[in-house]
Amino acid sequence: MRGLFHKVPLYWGLAILLFMMLFPFVNDSRSMLILLTQIFIFAIFAMSFDILLGYTGIVSFGHCMFFGIGAYSTAIIFNHLEATLFNFIIGLVIGIILSALVSYIIGLLSLRLKSHFYAMLTLAVSQLFLVLAEKWRGLTHGGDGFTFSVPDVFKDRTSFYYITLLSVAVVFLLLKLFTESSTGKVLKAISQNEYRAEALGYKSLHYKLIASVTAGVAASFSGALYAVSLRFINTNVFSIEVTLDALLMTMIGGIGTLAGAIAGAGIIEFLRHYLSELAMTYPIFERWTIILGFLYIVVLLGFPSGLAGFIKRITLNNKMKAKKKGELERTTA
Amino acid sequence: MEVFINLLVNGVSTGLLIFLLAAGLTLIFGLMSVLNFAHGGLFVWGAFSGAWIFKETNSFLLAIVGAVGIGMALGWVLERFLIRPVYGNHVRQLLITLGGMLVLSESIKIFWGPNPIRVNLPGWLEGSYQFDGIIIIKYRVFVIVVGLLLYMALWLLLSRTQIGLMIRAGVMDKEMVQALGINVKGLFTFVFLLGAALAALGGALLAPYSGVVFAEMGMQYAILAFIVVIIGGMGSLQGSALASLIVGVAGAFMAYYIPDLSLALNMLLLAIVLLVKPTGLMGEKGSAV
Numbered sequence: 001m002r003g004l005f006h007k008v009p010l011y012w013g014l015a016i017l018l019f020m021m022l023f024p025f026v027n028d029s030r031s032m033l034i035l036l037t038q039i040f041i042f043a044i045f046a047m048s049f050d051i052l053l054g055y056t057g058i059v060s061f062g063h064c065m066f067f068g069i070g071a072y073s074t075a076i077i078f079n080h081l082e083a084t085l086f087n088f089i090i091g092l093v094i095g096i097i098l099s100a101l102v103s104y105i106i107g108l109l110s111l112r113l114k115s116h117f118y119a120m121l122t123l124a125v126s127q128l129f130l131v132l133a134e135k136w137r138g139l140t141h142g143g144d145g146f147t148f149s150v151p152d153v154f155k156d157r158t159s160f161y162y163i164t165l166l167s168v169a170v171v172f173l174l175l176k177l178f179t180e181s182s183t184g185k186v187l188k189a190i191s192q193n194e195y196r197a198e199a200l201g202y203k204s205l206h207y208k209l210i211a212s213v214t215a216g217v218a219a220s221f222s223g224a225l226y227a228v229s230l231r232f233i234n235t236n237v238f239s240i241e242v243t244l245d246a247l248l249m250t251m252i253g254g255i256g257t258l259a260g261a262i263a264g265a266g267i268i269e270f271l272r273h274y275l276s277e278l279a280m281t282y283p284i285f286e287r288w289t290i291i292l293g294f295l296y297i298v299v300l301l302g303f304p305s306g307l308a309g310f311i312k313r314i315t316l317n318n319k320m321k322a323k324k325k326g327e328l329e330r331t332t333a
Numbered sequence: 334m335e336v337f338i339n340l341l342v343n344g345v346s347t348g349l350l351i352f353l354l355a356a357g358l359t360l361i362f363g364l365m366s367v368l369n370f371a372h373g374g375l376f377v378w379g380a381f382s383g384a385w386i387f388k389e390t391n392s393f394l395l396a397i398v399g400a401v402g403i404g405m406a407l408g409w410v411l412e413r414f415l416i417r418p419v420y421g422n423h424v425r426q427l428l429i430t431l432g433g434m435l436v437l438s439e440s441i442k443i444f445w446g447p448n449p450i451r452v453n454l455p456g457w458l459e460g461s462y463q464f465d466g467i468i469i470i471k472y473r474v475f476v477i478v479v480g481l482l483l484y485m486a487l488w489l490l491l492s493r494t495q496i497g498l499m500i501r502a503g504v505m506d507k508e509m510v511q512a513l514g515i516n517v518k519g520l521f522t523f524v525f526l527l528g529a530a531l532a533a534l535g536g537a538l539l540a541p542y543s544g545v546v547f548a549e550m551g552m553q554y555a556i557l558a559f560i561v562v563i564i565g566g567m568g569s570l571q572g573s574a575l576a577s578l579i580v581g582v583a584g585a586f587m588a589y590y591i592p593d594l595s596l597a598l599n600m601l602l603l604a605i606v607l608l609v610k611p612t613g614l615m616g617e618k619g620s621a622v
Contacts, residue, residue: 059427061370109607116368116567117607119427120559127556128600135593240552244435247428290439297432300425301418 013172013259020165024158033157034229039269040164041225044171046249046261048218053247054256055179056211057191058111059119062126064242066103066216068133070095070223075233076139078148085151088228095220103216104209111208123240130238145234154228164225168262171218175258178214187211191256219246241289248296254308263307268292335467340585346473348581349480350542353535354558355565355573356487357528363504363568365521366423370430371411373555374437375529379404379536380546381445384452387541393455397537404533405526407437412525417518434551441548449547452540476538483531484574491570500524504568560599564606566616575614 024033049063073095074088081087106125110117133140140146154160178184186207189197194204227233236242245268253264275288303310358372383400387393415433419425454472461470491497499520503510511517539554540546561580565572580599587595606613 053424057424059424061427061431109604113607113611115423115427116362117563117611119368119370120563121603121607124556124560124600124603127553128597244431247431251428287439287443290436290443293432293435293439297415297429297436300429300432301415304425 017165017169021162024161028158030157033161035269035273037157037161037164037229039266040161040168041222041229042245042249042269043168043262043265044222044225045219046246046253046265047171047175047258048215048222049246050250050255050258050261051175051179051211051215051218053250054261055184055191056187056208057115057194058208058211059115060122060212060215061119061240061243062122062124063215063219063246064238064240065122065126065129066099066219067223067226067242068126068129068237069099069102070220071227071233071237072133072140072223073098073220074224075146075148075227078150079146083149083151085153088151088154088224092221092224095224096217099216099220100213103212107209107212111212112205126238126240126243130235133235133238140233140235143235145232145236147232150228150231155231160229164229167221167225171221172258172262175214175218179258183207183210244292244296248292250306251296251299252306254306254310256305257308260306260308267307336589338467339469340589341582342469342473342477344582344585345578346476346480346542346581347585348578349477349484350535350539351554351557351561351581352480352574352577353483353531353538354554355561355577356484356570357525357531358558359562359565359568359570359573360500360504360524361521361528362562364500364507364517364524365420367416367426368430369411369416369525369528370427370555371415371433371437372430372528372532372558373551373553374434375404375407375411375532376536376539376554377438377441377546377548377551378407379533380540380550381441381450381536381548382533383537384450384540384546385445387452387455393458393541397534400533400537401530404529404536408526408529408532409522411529412522416525434555438548438551441551447548449545451545452543454541458541472542476542479538483534487570496520496523557599560603562613564602564613566613569613569615572613572615 020036023036045063045067048066049060052058052060052063070092074091077087077091077094081090102125106118106121110121134142154163179187186197186202187210189200189202190204190207197207198204223237226237249264249268250261251264252267253262254260271292272288275291279288299306305312354372354376358369361367361369361372379400382403383396386399387396390396411430411433415429416426419429458472458475461468462474463469489497491501499510499515503515503517503520507517510520535554536551543550557580561573561576564579565574565576580602583598583602584595587598
């Protein structure tokens with residue numbers, strides 16, 4: 001089932017992009033820019049997760065590891081080398097290569113088995129990375145983390161805003177092309193009925209590996225941007241909460257739609273921002289993670305296709321009603 | 334020699350604690366192919382409620398009974414409201430049990446605060462035994478005894494009773510059992526509650542063992558239990574018992590000699606099993622593919 005956002009024509013996307021590009025001229029409050037930058041970064045992350053969950057139908061519970069690999073690669077490079085754009089590219093490439101390797105190996109080990117194995121193995125390996133980051137103090141400074149300096153163009157909030165916005169647009173287009181390609185079509189087929197796809201002659205392991213590596217690479221990119229946005233890194237990037245963020249964003253936005261993932265990232269980050277503000281007056285909101293957890297369960301049980309599916313259902317219903325009304329008028333007339 | 338025996342006792346007792354967690358997981362999976370990611374949440378609830386009741390009442394027995402009761406109550410809620418609605422859909426089951434895990438471990442922080450809590454040993458289990466200079470901590474022996482007794486009880490339940498027969502038959506061929514007129518859903522609820530009770534008991538026993546409890550440990554031990562379930566073979570109780578001992582003992586020795594690699598060792602074991610025999614050591618039915 002395809003969500004509404006799939007059918008949103010290109011000019012809608014362009015209009016949103018244009019609005020976002022003009023936004024800093026309308027409202028240049030610093031905290032708003034930071035929040036939006038954060039949303040863009042997590043939108044890339046959520047889209048990468050959706051390639052797995054929504055488009056291929058495989059569940060990963062360790063997606064944070066690619067985010068963390070990307071973040072640490074960039075951070076460690078900046079910690080040891082000068083803060084130049086060229087070094088950023090180096091860190092990015094290292095992170096991407098590492099992520100691709102790790103996702104390939106995990107996929108090779110578990111993707112030929114039932115979906116449970118991939119979920120468990122990714123969870124276990126991501127925890128292994130968390131321990132590694134805590135133990136390898138010489139490189140990562142353990143749980144305390146470290147700060148580092150970044151190129152000037154990243155330091156300026158407005159220019160970084162545009163960089164992340166551009167990144168979201170480019171990643172969205174690339175992933176869109178990927179999902180619309182023949183490979184993407186096979187992935188969709190696998191998510192609907194793996195045996196049938198196999199029977200048609202598609203080696204599902206091969207295609208699932210492609211999806212796994214693509215998702216890992218995209219997540220690594222978002223991690224690198226995240227590290228740069230904070231100019232600080234610690235082992236939190238490997239925590240299970242990061243994976244849960246991706247899960248929540250894709251679930252709430254609507255799985256199987258890239259635009260849904262972006263919307264989900266926006267909703268979750270806004271919610272988190274305002275809930276943590278509320279927490280200053282009402283201490284109960286300090287534990288907002290549990291609110292997100294309940295929200296997640298409610299969405300899973302009540303709206304399995306997320307916001308995108310919900311909107312689609314409403315518009316479909318309206319269309320049906322209009323159609324029925326038309327028919328009724330015709331018959332009575 | 335002393336070190337060897339101590340490590341062995343450590344490893345076996347940790348292994349048996351992991352087994353309590355893994356037994357529920359593997360039975361639940363075997364019967365309904367539900368992989369319960371919230372199992373670690375029940376474990377950590379067992380640990381916290383056990384520690385809390387022990388602190389309030391000073392009775393270790395009461396603490397264990399209370400923890401098991403709370404674990405079963407939570408397990409019932411979990412089964413009734415989260416797992417039943419998505420019955421038969423693997424992807425949504427995986428997703429929703431993770432949500433359950435999140436809520437369970439976060440609610441721990443609401444009840445007991447975000448900081449780790451210290452737990453004392455009950456008086457009659459403090460201290461240690463001494464044989465020829467080899468010192469063995471009493472509580473570890475206690476855990477081993479309880480773990481072995483529970484394993485025996487589970488084995489008897491599965492092999493000697495009517496309901497055990499139904500469970501084993503259900504693990505083998507669920508549709509057939511259903512066709513014979515046995516209420517598989519009711520059976521599943523029973524197994525789920527049993528698993529929840531074992532997980533909570535494992536948590537309650539672990540709390541004084543490690544001396545400190547924290548909300549994140551549910552996830553840590555759940556991961557160990559998953560590794561054990563895969564190595565042992567999903568759905569196989571004996572496999573889980575064997576794999577628990579392997580993981581526990583290997584972990585104890587690695588933690589002593591090469592501490593940094595102890596988690597990596599489990600991953601290595603897991604990778605080998607997945608490559609060579611994805612059904613696990615004792616998984617009979619081809620449940621892996």
